[in-house]
Structures are given as structure tokens and as C-alpha cells.
Amino acid sequence: GLLALNPNCTLIGVIGGKGGVGKSVFAANFACALMTELRSSVLLIDADSKSIGDQNIIMGLKPNKTIKEIANLSSSLNAVNINTLVATHSSGLAYLGAVRGPEERLDVNPELFVKQLDFFSRTFKFIVVDLGNDIGPLQQAILMESTGAFIITTPELLVVTQTQRLMNDLLSATFPKDMFQLVINKVS
Helix, strand or coil: CCCCCCCCCEEEEEEECCCCCCHHHHHHHHHHHHHHHCCCCEEEEECCCCCCCHHHHHHCCCCCCEHHHHHHCCCCHHHCCHHHCCEECCCCCEEEECCCCCCCCCCCCHHHHHHHHHHHHHHCCEEEEEEECCCCHHHHHHHHHCCEEEEEECCCHHHHHHHHHHHHHHHHCCCCHHHEEEEECCCC
């Protein structure tokens, strides 16, 4: 990454191989598991380009600030109280939303947002980012900073085919293969 986040922070992306594979629920559950199992501070970020606020509903939280608002803050975040930026779930999980609801679109300058991520990486031990199913400039910039990423798929032919294409796109974008873990969801 350009800025190299705080080395004590692990940034993990969650990508859906296709819509409807359960990646948003996986991201929320995984963030929660990290927090409880490892007893550490975890931030969940919704950076799904098609987000209509699913993560707000899953978490049962209204975002304090959306990632667009964070990217557009002109001042340095250092002087800002973190609780004015993140919403906190009753479990202690911190959350940054993509949008407040379906009427908003996620339209964020990737460089500005990644620059702000540095601040969060100094506060949280883990950052889990729901990257959606479409890897655009913002998602790519976040992946560049990520330690690893989960690609969520389901055992259905169309989903697997779509996931293969996504993996090929990511690998041809020079991401190392061992950065990705495939998770097959909805398997009984």
C-alpha cells in the first residue's frame, strides 16, 4: 500500500463471488468473532459499491459517519473523538457505514479514503471491510492495503463460475494468490 497502515493492524477484505452469497452477514459475523475470540478492537466497514445499507440493517445501527463523509473530512482525524466517527454495536464492535440508506450512492475518492484508513489502523487491531461483489477503484485501493481477503461463494455452478472470473480478475490485477481464501457458504 501507499501509506502502509499501522503494522499492528490487520485489514481483511470480504468479497462476494456473486450477489446473494451471504458475504455481508459473513463479514459482520467474522468481525464479531474476531472481537470475541481474540478480545481485540475490531472495526467493520461497509465499502460495498452497491450498498443500500444492508450492513446497517444487519448490525442494527445507523452509521455515525459514512465512508464518503470520512473521506471528505478536510481536517486530520487525529484531533477527532473516534466515537463521533464510528457507530458502536452493543457488543463493542465499531462500524463505519457505506451509505445511510438506499437513496444514497457510495461514491468515494479512493485515495482520500485510504489516507483516512491510517487513522483507524492506529485505533483498531482488526479492520474487516465488506467490499461487495464489484471491485472498483475504491475496493481495489482497500485491497492494496489488505493483509488478506475472503471470497465468499456458495456451492452453485453459476456462483462458482462467477467467482472464478473474479479470482482471475484479481490475480491479473497483480494481487498475490495466497492473499485470498475461498469460503464456501451455505454448506450444510
